[in-house]
Amino acid sequence: MTMLAQTERGARSIRRLPDLTTLGILGLLLLAVNALLAVFGSAIAPHSAAELIGGGAFGPPSDAAPWGTDYLGRDLLSRVLHGAKYSIGIAAAATLLGFLAGISIGFAAAEIRGRFDVVMIWICDIFLSFPSILLALLVIAGFGTSLPVLILTIAFIQLPRVIRLSRAVAMGISTLEFVEVARARGESLPSILGREILPNSLRPLAVEFGLRMSFAVLFISSLSFLGLGIQPPEADWGGMVRENLSGIYYGALAAIIPALLIGLLVLGINLTVDWLSGEVPKAESQDLR
Helix, strand or coil, X not given: CCHHHHHHXXXXXXXXXXXXXXXXXXXXXXXXXXXXXXXXXXXXXXXCCCCECCCCCCCCCCCCCCCCECCCCEEHHHHHHHHHHHHHHHHHHHHHHHHHHHHHHXXXXXXXXXXXXXXXXHHHHHHHCCCHHHHHHHHHHHHCCCHHHHHHHHHHHHHHHHHHHHHHHHHHHHCCHHHHHHHHCCCCHHHHHHHHHHHHCHHHHHHHHHHHHHHHHHHHHHHHHCCCCCCCCCCCHHHHHHHCHHHXXXXXXXXXXXXXXXXXXXXXXXXXXXXXXXCCCHHHHHHHC
């Protein structure tokens, strides 16, 4: 077997996903349901997010409000459906943006090395030394709580961690034979990063994306719970928990259901991450040795 064939076989081994498990299927189903809610929730909601339907605060389930009403008498089901696009959409957009930027910088630092690498890690360490919530509060205090500000703030908070992880992954892969072969062929830096390192780092990056997504969901929910996220009359799940917290004393579902949905979303992400981070099958492990 030639060196090129061996390196291509090694590349395929690295890319292989673990066998799908029952918990992995459950995680993917939860993610699929949440994705559908984020995309189609507003379209299928029976009422607008701000519409008062009567029945008073924390009203019981009825034909007009199958899950009851919130603290102002608005349909809880409708607000949950409208809020999905913010609770899920902001987290997904911020994580994706942070990853695109972080992977680009981290991979470049791993391949270029030298002074560029040292400076990037130094900058990352500076920002990692500050609490995430403190950075977010400083940005929001200066620029407000608009949707672009929230997305960019969370993406920026994610960025240093993604840079460090992608750099470490790329450095491990860059020493393998198939990358050395690409260098020997005289391929350019973008070609090596995009065709050799990126495809073979998808699994650890996908695991980290899931972890960062969980962080983003909980972080935007925390900001909304503090009143610094999506502002009324728009709805998001973290803000709904804060608004309807007093309803717990009356046995209302208005605070419990949004909190439960946040938990199920994070559970789905974590189960998927657990599946992706499973051990490489034994046969493939032998190929790598």
